[in-house]
Amino acid sequence: MPQSALPSLFFLAVMMLLSTELDASQPKKPNIIFIIADDLGWNDVGFHGSNQIPTPNIDALAYSGVILNNYYVMPVCTPSRSALMTGMQHRVIFANEPWGLPLQEKLLPQYLREQGYKNHIVGKWHLGHFKKEYTPLYRGFDSHFGYWSGHQDYYDHTAQESLFYWGYDMRRNMNVSLDSRGKYTTTLLTEEAVKIVHDHNTSEPLFLYLAHLATHSANPYLPLQAPEEVVQKFSYIEDKDRRIFAAMLSLMDESVGEVTRALSEKGMLDDSIIIFTTDNGGPAGGFNLNAASNWPLRGVKDSLWEGGVRGAALIWSPLIKNTPRVSNQMIHIQDWLPTLLTAIGADSTLNKSAQLDGRDVWAAINDPAAQTYDELLLVIDNQRNLSALIKRKVDDIWKLSIGTIQNGKFDKRIGPCGRDHKYDWIALKECPVTKSIRKTKCPLPSSSIINDIRQAAEVSCQTEQGGKLFQRCHPELGEICLFNLKDDPCETNNLADKRRDIVDELFESLSEHNNTLVPPRNTPHDPASNPKCWDNVWTNWRDYPPPRLCETDLRRPKAESGQYTAELIS
Numbered sequence: 001m002p003q004s005a006l007p008s009l010f011f012l013a014v015m016m017l018l019s020t021e022l023d024a025s026q027p028k029k030p031n032i033i034f035i036i037a038d039d040l041g042w043n044d045v046g047f048h049g050s051n052q053i054p055t056p057n058i059d060a061l062a063y064s065g066v067i068l069n070n071y072y073v074m075p076v077c078t079p080s081r082s083a084l085m086t087g088m089q090h091r092v093i094f095a096n097e098p099w100g101l102p103l104q105e106k107l108l109p110q111y112l113r114e115q116g117y118k119n120h121i122v123g124k125w126h127l128g129h130f131k132k133e134y135t136p137l138y139r140g141f142d143s144h145f146g147y148w149s150g151h152q153d154y155y156d157h158t159a160q161e162s163l164f165y166w167g168y169d170m171r172r173n174m175n176v177s178l179d180s181r182g183k184y185t186t187t188l189l190t191e192e193a194v195k196i197v198h199d200h201n202t203s204e205p206l207f208l209y210l211a212h213l214a215t216h217s218a219n220p221y222l223p224l225q226a227p228e229e230v231v232q233k234f235s236y237i238e239d240k241d242r243r244i245f246a247a248m249l250s251l252m253d254e255s256v257g258e259v260t261r262a263l264s265e266k267g268m269l270d271d272s273i274i275i276f277t278t279d280n281g282g283p284a285g286g287f288n289l290n291a292a293s294n295w296p297l298r299g300v301k302d303s304l305w306e307g308g309v310r311g312a313a314l315i316w317s318p319l320i321k322n323t324p325r326v327s328n329q330m331i332h333i334q335d336w337l338p339t340l341l342t343a344i345g346a347d348s349t350l351n352k353s354a355q356l357d358g359r360d361v362w363a364a365i366n367d368p369a370a371q372t373y374d375e376l377l378l379v380i381d382n383q384r385n386l387s388a389l390i391k392r393k394v395d396d397i398w399k400l401s402i403g404t405i406q407n408g409k410f411d412k413r414i415g416p417c418g419r420d421h422k423y424d425w426i427a428l429k430e431c432p433v434t435k436s437i438r439k440t441k442c443p444l445p446s447s448s449i450i451n452d453i454r455q456a457a458e459v460s461c462q463t464e465q466g467g468k469l470f471q472r473c474h475p476e477l478g479e480i481c482l483f484n485l486k487d488d489p490c491e492t493n494n495l496a497d498k499r500r501d502i503v504d505e506l507f508e509s510l511s512e513h514n515n516t517l518v519p520p521r522n523t524p525h526d527p528a529s530n531p532k533c534w535d536n537v538w539t540n541w542r543d544y545p546p547p548r549l550c551e552t553d554l555r556r557p558k559a560e561s562g563q564y565t566a567e568l569i570s
C-alpha cells in the first residue's frame, strides 16, 4: 500500500464513523399502518353517532386521535386506491380489463422504500394485474397476501366479474394460495397482518397497508357472508342483510383491535401513525347487493351525493399534536401521499414537476387553526355526465353537482339511522385498542370528552322552518344542484336558482379542470383474461401466450343458471 493512501484511509474511516453516528442520531422513521375498509358507509362507525353496530376498536382510535370529519373519497374503489397510492385520480379497473396504474407512476411504497421502509400489503390490490409488472411486488411492496381483483367470496375466495368471468383469486406473493380456501377472508387478512407486525425488525420502519374485503359484497350469488355465530349476536337487527353486514363489520372492527394489540406488544405504538379510512361511500339500500348506511347523508357509493364521497376516516398517532379532536378541515384521500411524506420528513423526495392532485395537509392535521384548501374537484366523468366540485368562499362551502346514477333511484337518504339503541360503553372501555393505547401519549379520553367528540362528529341536517320551504333538486331530470354544505350537509335545499352567480363560478372552475383532464385509460374486456382459460384462477394472463381454449370467443357464454343477474362495481 503506498504511504500516501494512509491519510485518506484514515479520513475515510473517520467519515464512516461520523456518518454512522449521524444515522444513529436520526430518529427512526415512524411506522405507517394504513387500514382501508371496503365500502364502509358514513354511518357504519360508532363515532359518527350510530349505536346500532358497535365498532369499539375503530371508535377508540377515533376518540383518542383526530376524526377527519370533512374527508372526501372517490365514489368508487380503484379511483380511491389509486388516488391514495399516487396522489392522482383514475378510474375503475375490472378484473378482465388489460390495464393498470401506469408503470411510470411512482407509488407510495416506492417512495417509502427509498426511506428504508419495509412495505407489506395484506388484502385487496385492484390496481391492475394483467401483467406481473402491475402487481404489488413490482410496485414497491416486499410482500402481498391477498387478492388482485376488486372483491371475492369470503370463504372460497373466487371473484366473479361481468357475469361470465369467474375464478379463484388469492395470492401469497406471486403464488396462488390454495390453502386459504374455506377460511373467512377477514380472519385470514388479520392473521397475516398480526404476523407481519410480530415478525417485523423494529430497527426499520414498517409500512403495513391492510386493505380489507369487509364490508364489500362477495359475488352476486351470495353477496353478504359472515360466520353464523357472529350473525346471531345481532339478532336485534330485523333486516337480515343488515344483520349479516353487522357481523362482517364487527369482525373487521376486531381486526383493527388485533393489529393495534400486536403493535403494542411489539412496542411499536409510540412511533406509529395509524390511519383508518373507507375507500368510498357505503352501498346502502341494496346498492351492489349490500346494506351499508350513510345516514343522514344522501346517496350511495358511486354517486356524487355526500353519501358517495364523504368518507369515514381517522388518524391516530402519538406524533400528532392537539389530539384528541374532530377536524373539519377539508381533506381528500389523494392527500395521503404528500401528507405522509411530510409526516416522515421525506417531502423533498416528491417530484415537484409531477403535478399531483393531492396536497400536503400534515400541518392541518396537527393544527386545528390551519386551513387546507378552498377548492376540491370531486369527479368529472364525461362518459356518464357526472361531475361535482366543492368551493369554500369565506364562511360558505358550496357544492355544485351535475348528473346522477341509475335515474335517481339512490338519491334519497338510505339506510338505518341507528339512534334507537344505546351506545356500548363497556365494549369501548374493554376493547383491545383501548387497552393497547392506555400507556401511550394518546389514551382514550374521559367519557365526557368522548360525548363531546361524538356530538361534534355527528352531522345534523337543516330543517324547514318558519314556512320557508326547501327547493329539492332533481338531477335525474337534468337539474344542476347547488348546496351550501356549511348549513346543509344533507343536501336538502337546492340554491342553484337563487345563486346563479355561484353556479357560474363553480361551473367555470369545473370547466378549467375539464380542460386539463387526462382521458380515462379503461380498456374493453379481454376474453383471454377468463379464469376458465387458466385453471379457474385470475392470473397475469398477458404474460403468457393465449391458451387454445381462449381462441374461441368466451365473451358471451351461456349463463350456467339464471342466478347470476347482477354485476358489481368494486
Ligand SMILES: *[C@@H]1O[C@H](CO)[C@@H](O)[C@H](O)[C@H]1NC(C)=O
Pocket (backbone or CB within 6 Å): 172, 173, 174, 175
Ligand atoms: C412459491 O412457489 C414456489 C414453487 O412451489 C416455492 O418454491 C416458493 O417458495 C413459493 N413462494 C412463496 C412466497 O410461497
Ligand SMILES: *[C@@H]1O[C@H](CO)[C@@H](O)[C@H](O)[C@H]1NC(C)=O
Pocket (backbone or CB within 6 Å): 201, 202, 203, 204
Ligand atoms: C434489523 O435491521 C437492522 C437495520 O437494518 C439490521 O442491522 C439487523 O441486522 C436486522 N436484524 C435482523 C435480525 O435481521
Ligand SMILES: *[C@@H]1O[C@H](CO)[C@@H](O)[C@H](O)[C@H]1NC(C)=O
Pocket (backbone or CB within 6 Å): 351, 352, 353, 354, 355
Ligand atoms: C418528474 O415529473 C416529470 C413530469 O411528470 C417527468 O417528466 C420527470 O421525468 C420526473 N422526474 C423524475 C426524476 O422522476
Ligand SMILES: *[C@@H]1O[C@H](CO)[C@@H](O)[C@H](O)[C@H]1NC(C)=O
Pocket (backbone or CB within 6 Å): 385, 402, 403, 477, 478, 479, 480
Ligand atoms: C349533462 O347534464 C347536464 C345537466 O344536467 C345537461 O344539461 C346535459 O344535457 C347533459 N348532457 C348529456 C350529454 O347528457
Ligand SMILES: *[C@@H]1O[C@H](CO)[C@@H](O)[C@H](O)[C@H]1NC(C)=O
Pocket (backbone or CB within 6 Å): 380, 382, 387, 510, 511, 514, 515
Ligand atoms: C368536458 O369537456 C367535454 C368535451 O371536451 C364535454 O363534452 C363535457 O361536457 C365537459 N364536461 C364538463 C363537466 O365541463
